[in-house]
Amino acid sequence: METQTQAKSQEKPAGAIRMTGAEAVVRSLLNEGTEILFGYPGGAIMPVYDALYSFQKELHHVLARHEQGAVHAAQGYARVTGRVGVAIVTSGPGATNAVTGIADAMMDSTPLVVISGQVGSALLGSDAFQETDVVGVTQPITKWNFQVKKAEDIPYAIARAFYIARSGRPGPVLIDITKDAQFASFDYHYEPVRFIRSYRPTPKVEPEQIKAAARLINFARKPLALVGQGVILGNAEQELLDFLKKSGVPAAWTLLGLSAMPSDHPQNVGMLGMHGNYGPNIKTNEADLIIAIGMRFDDRVTGDLKNYATNAKVVHLEIDEAEINKNVHADVPVLGDVKQTLPLLTETISQGDHSAWMEEFRACDRIEHERIIREELAPSKKGMTMGEVIHKASKAFNDDAIMVTDVGQHQMMASRYFRFKQTRSVVTSGGLGTMGFGLPAAMGAKLGAPQRQVCLFVGDGGFQMTIQELGTIFQSKIPVKIVLLNNNFLGMVRQWQELFFDSRYASTELINPDFQTVAKGYHIETVKVTEREELDQAIAKMVAHEGAYLLEVVVEKEGNVFPMVPAGASVSDIRLE
Amino acid sequence: MQQEFTLSIFSENHVGLLNQITTVFTRRNLNIESLVTSESAIAGIHKFTIVVFSSREEIEKVARQIEKRIDVIKAFVLTEDEIIHQEIALYKVPTRTLLNGNEIEKLVRQYGARILEITEEYTVIEKTGHHKETQELFDKMDQYGVVQFTRSGRIAVTKAKAELLDNYLRKAELDKQELN
Numbered sequence: 214m215e216t217q218t219q220a221k222s223q224e225k226p227a228g229a230i231r232m233t234g235a236e237a238v239v240r241s242l243l244n245e246g247t248e249i250l251f252g253y254p255g256g257a258i259m260p261v262y263d264a265l266y267s268f269q270k271e272l273h274h275v276l277a278r279h280e281q282g283a284v285h286a287a288q289g290y291a292r293v294t295g296r297v298g299v300a301i302v303t304s305g306p307g308a309t310n311a312v313t314g315i316a317d318a319m320m321d322s323t324p325l326v327v328i329s330g331q332v333g334s335a336l337l338g339s340d341a342f343q344e345t346d347v348v349g350v351t352q353p354i355t356k357w358n359f360q361v362k363k364a365e366d367i368p369y370a371i372a373r374a375f376y377i378a379r380s381g382r383p384g385p386v387l388i389d390i391t392k393d394a395q396f397a398s399f400d401y402h403y404e405p406v407r408f409i410r411s412y413r414p415t416p417k418v419e420p421e422q423i424k425a426a427a428r429l430i431n432f433a434r435k436p437l438a439l440v441g442q443g444v445i446l447g448n449a450e451q452e453l454l455d456f457l458k459k460s461g462v463p464a465a466w467t468l469l470g471l472s473a474m475p476s477d478h479p480q481n482v483g484m485l486g487m488h489g490n491y492g493p494n495i496k497t498n499e500a501d502l503i504i505a506i507g508m509r510f511d512d513r514v515t516g517d518l519k520n521y522a523t524n525a526k527v528v529h530l531e532i533d534e535a536e537i538n539k540n541v542h543a544d545v546p547v548l549g550d551v552k553q554t555l556p557l558l559t560e561t562i563s564q565g566d567h568s569a570w571m572e573e574f575r576a577c578d579r580i581e582h583e584r585i586i587r588e589e590l591a592p593s594k595k596g597m598t599m600g601e602v603i604h605k606a607s608k609a610f611n612d613d614a615i616m617v618t619d620v621g622q623h624q625m626m627a628s629r630y631f632r633f634k635q636t637r638s639v640v641t642s643g644g645l646g647t648m649g650f651g652l653p654a655a656m657g658a659k660l661g662a663p664q665r666q667v668c669l670f671v672g673d674g675g676f677q678m679t680i681q682e683l684g685t686i687f688q689s690k691i692p693v694k695i696v697l698l699n700n701n702f703l704g705m706v707r708q709w710q711e712l713f714f715d716s717r718y719a720s721t722e723l724i725n726p727d728f729q730t731v732a733k734g735y736h737i738e739t740v741k742v743t744e745r746e747e748l749d750q751a752i753a754k755m756v757a758h759e760g761a762y763l764l765e766v767v768v769e770k771e772g773n774v775f776p777m778v779p780a781g782a783s784v785s786d787i788r789l790e
Numbered sequence: 791m792q793q794e795f796t797l798s799i800f801s802e803n804h805v806g807l808l809n810q811i812t813t814v815f816t817r818r819n820l821n822i823e824s825l826v827t828s829e830s831a832i833a834g835i836h837k838f839t840i841v842v843f844s845s846r847e848e849i850e851k852v853a854r855q856i857e858k859r860i861d862v863i864k865a866f867v868l869t870e871d872e873i874i875h876q877e878i879a880l881y882k883v884p885t886r887t888l889l890n891g892n893e894i895e896k897l898v899r900q901y902g903a904r905i906l907e908i909t910e911e912y913t914v915i916e917k918t919g920h921h922k923e924t925q926e927l928f929d930k931m932d933q934y935g936v937v938q939f940t941r942s943g944r945i946a947v948t949k950a951k952a953e954l955l956d957n958y959l960r961k962a963e964l965d966k967q968e969l970n
């Protein structure tokens with residue numbers, strides 16, 4: 214890029230305006246259609262903050278309370294809007310605080326542009342104050358990163374960043390800008406990037422692959438579709454429904470594929486993986502064909518690979534060639550954007566009917582309902598369960614809110630029991646499983662979809678990892694609904710201790726602060742529910758409330774999430790208790 | 791089955807690419823046997839030649855993960871029969887060992903090595919060839935006392951008629967035209 218940008222900076226295109234690098238950062242963001250960014254100021258990024266001050270009408274900056282929060286908020290925004298989330302941080306500790314969010318976005322294919330300030334270029338490599346090799350640190354957790362040392366390179370670097378972040382399989386990009394590059398003046402001219410010769414974001418569709426996949430689908434007697442986030446990222450929800458309709462294939466979803474199809478779709482057979490539903494897990498090894506659609510066979514989905522999909526051929530629709538055969542061998546890979554490949558596949562297959570096979574899933578549902586779901590949603594015991602709270606909240610939101618979660622038992626419960634009518638309604642940390650993700654991600658989600666209700670489910674552990682973002686919610690008036698499922702435990706770890714470590718609860722019990730007082734300190738409306746009789750009314754009040762709201766529900770201390778495929782076990786060994 | 795592979799990786803010539811490529815091996819705990827970076831026949835395009843022991847299955851995954859880096863253009867996985875390759879080795883021996891009989895001179899002739907420099911104190915001998923050949927010469931010469939020895943990484947060209955990359959670049963050019 215050095216050579217290309219140098220060439221660019223020599224010509225002075227018509228319409229170029231003289232400005233500082235800092236202003237060029239802001240103008241470049243505006244040129245990419247950015248409306249909102251999340252960040253935290255500091256020495257090395259101050260020139261950009263100064264420029265932002267002049268653009269407050271055009272570009273809304275949300276001041277987080279911690280850089281991790283800023284990045285998670287940008288992720289929440291990106292996930293619900295499908296647009297590129299933008300975060301801005303200072304050098305050194307500002308940038309290292311952003312690392313967890315960047316790694317999370319990398320794992321979950323979230324399009325982000327993170328801009329970090331850097332010490333002056335003359336100081337690079339000298340252990341200057343707040344100097345960190347951020348490009349080095351973030352190299353393995355970004356789709357691309359780059360250090361800008363000259364103002365002239367800013368527009369091209371940012372244009373490239375946006376193109377890379379959103380094209381193909383999306384991901385986070387970091388642009389590190391030295392302070393002198395922010396101060397220097399140059400002739401600004403912006404040109405979006407639409408092509409990079411070393412980068413093939415979307416592989417060309419091979420008609421042979423479509424034909425081969427269609428052949429397998431037409432002959433399959435027990436096919437199972439696995440729906441991943443690729444469907445949502447590719448805006449291919451309608452194409453998925455068309456495919457399901459014609460093929461008649463039952464469809465299960467991964468955690469990140471949740472909400473790609475409506476909860477009540479007749480072919481929706483539920484969640485895959487460790488705490489997924491009984492049917493799709495147990496039937497994976499009975500299926501004779503797996504049709505993976507924009508998913509990557511994560512180990513939390515597959516369990517023991519040697520005993521996964523043992524009777525099935527595999528068709529894998531995927532945009533990222535590196536995912537083909539990475540974990541599960543694809544008998545027929547179908548490379549390309551599912552937005553293109555799904556309709557071609559639908560056109561090529563013949564009308565299918567798998568109602569008898571479908572019925573087997575429904576039988577599994579009845580078993581799971583008997584053994585687990587009924588008691589979870591309408592408990593006979595005294596203590597409240599997470600499931601009943603989530604189930605009631607979902608209904609109160611008319612099954613149509615955006616659900617954000619943190620990480621732990623409540624995350625799995627929320628994914629199992631919250632219901633959805635529209636796509637892009639789930640924001641959760643899948644691949645990285647980042648506690649502390651929920652609260653800031655919910656802020657970003659609400660700012661990205663202000664017309665929708667955003668309901669966060671968070672545990673008492675994870676809440677305290679980014680609890681300071683209540684300050685952002687208060688200052689920026691972000692009306693998110695927070696349901697704190699308080700079990701006074703790091704519940705998910707406690708569950709593993711109970712099941713696999715002889716109930717030795719090493720450092721998982723929490724002595725918590727009074728969350729009510731904390732919320733009040735931030736002037737956030739709050740209520741605590743300890744009795745089942747109060748629950749319905751409290752939820753109704755939260756739903757109706759205009760501003761931000763914290764509903765703390767004290768749930769049973771030692772509830773467990775079932776079913777469960779123990780780590781390293783086969784999906785066939787799914788446990789119901 | 792573990793076997794030797796030669797990866798030919800073509801990339802843009804940017805800072806930090808070496809690190810991006812080697813971390814793919816590190817993450818999988820794969821040891822790099824040899825690594826050479828150089829320019830390629832195409833102006834502005836850089837070439838990495840990496841030798842590694844792995845299985846076909848794993849090395850293909852590695853190649854795809856390397857290709858995934860934005861500035862990497864293409865990664866080719868090659869086996870012994872698809873390439874012509876060489877390494878270069880330098881041997882420094884005390885000159886007096888040359889004077890005691892003609893054993894070293896015989897070896898130089900026999901192995902097609904050549905003498906680069908002779909001073910009163912030392913003589914530097916160069917041999918290019920496969921790893922096995924340069925190693926054999928080392929083992930033989932060491933009886934007479936090799937004081938310094940160094941060997942480069944492998945460089946390789948393919949037996950295929952055209953540069954493998956040409957096809958790719960032509961296609962890329964077409965894609966670009968389609969866009970505009």
Ligand SMILES: Cc1ncc(C[n+]2csc(CCOP(=O)(O)OP(=O)(O)O)c2C)c(N)n1
Pocket residue numbers: 619620621622623624646647648649671672673674675676698700702703704705706
């Ligand atoms: C940053 C981080 N640290 C540690 C973990 C490991 N971990 C996963 S779930 C969990 C417990 C979460 O407790 P809580 O937030 O109270 O949720 P609960 O499981 O009780 O619903 C922990 C510690 C993690 N996922 N992320």
Ligand SMILES: [Mg+2]
Pocket residue numbers: 621672673674698699700701702703704
């Ligand atoms: Mg908890």
